[in-house]
Amino acid sequence: MDKKKILYVEDDETLAFLTADNLEQHFDVVHCNTGKKAFDLFCREDFDLCVCDIMLPEMDGFELATEIRKRNADIPIIFLSAKTMKEDRIKGLRLGADDYLVKPYSIEELILKIEIFLNRSQKYNDKAPKAYTFGHFTFEPENYLLSLPDKEITLTEREAALLKFFLDNPNTVLKREKILTSLWGTDDYFSGRSLDVFISRLRKIFKEETHVRIENIPRVGFKMVIDDY
Template identity: 55%
Template sequence: MERFKILYAEDDDTIALLTKDALEEKYLVTHCKNGQEALLSFTNNNFDLCIFDIMMPKMDGFSLAESIRKVNNDIPIIFLSAKTHKDDRIKGLKTGADDYLIKPFSIEELELKIQVFIRRSLKTTIHEDQIYTLENLIFDAKNYTVTDQNTKTILTQREAELLQLFLDNKDEVLKRELILTKLWGSDDYFLGRSLDVFISRLRKILSSQDNITIENLHGIGFRLKSRK
């Protein structure tokens, strides 16, 4: 079986060497020392997953992720950073990252997160060729797009998976643990905060529809509710 290809951007030589050596036992890893080098490598090669430091010379991880998301909404992006502030983690997710590990991190935890994305790539959550209609919105699950008359919004894969999960269970309560486990493969504390960010994004996308809301059932979960 062809090995999973990882683009890894990290300017700290010691961390990069240790991490790359550990991951290369299972994966094909391309290491870049700055964001510009990583973006060039991404443009010229095919990768299955990206792992980025945030504080890098020439182009930081946030800018790198934003540039990649302009051309590819599907590839998983994991941030590894010493930036521990909540606002930094939220900013990372808003740039399109799928996960965020705080330094110092364990290789075992990083590998577990990578394996979650591998399982997702082998068994896609999205049901292709499925079109959903929500009042005036059309959600194309295959192409990750939501269209409202003449406006088209392109979702990330994680956003599309979450929206489809809600639509497949419309008017039903989805427990937080179920959503986290289904989409991330885990239900730890930080992923719970990540889920809240994605819920906020979907609420903004659905805000033009008066009869569609995502309700928060405190301590339980969420429900996409149609008032019609």
């Protein structure tokens, strides 16, 4: 079976060598040492996932993720950074990143995160139903496409995964830890904050739809309420 192709962006030569050497045992890894080189390459070749440092020359990781998202709304993006401030993590997630690991990171954890995202993408392609219909929306999980009668919204892979999880469990209270372990592979603090960001994004999409809402269940989790579903 062909290895999945990873775009790895890191300007620290030693760290890049060690990380790429480990990743290449599992994936086809293409390394770039500047954000600009990475984006130019991304525009020319197809990748399954991106792993990006934030503090990069020419174009930093935040700018790179923004440009990648303009061209591809669903490719998974994992940030690797020495920036430990939670504001930086939240900024990265708001820009469309799927995860954020702080240096020094465990190579085993990085590989696990990559495999979770890639396996989930494959499951979508293999098993996802053609469409869900709820309220005034139609959702095609394999295409990350959410449609209204007058417009279409392309979700990120993480948004699509979360929405599909809710639609597979409509009008049901879902514990935070169940959502996190199912979609993130962990239920730590920063994964929880990431979940809150994506819940907020989906709520903005549904704010004009009176028959669909995501409710907070205090100290428990969330429930997606769909009237007459």
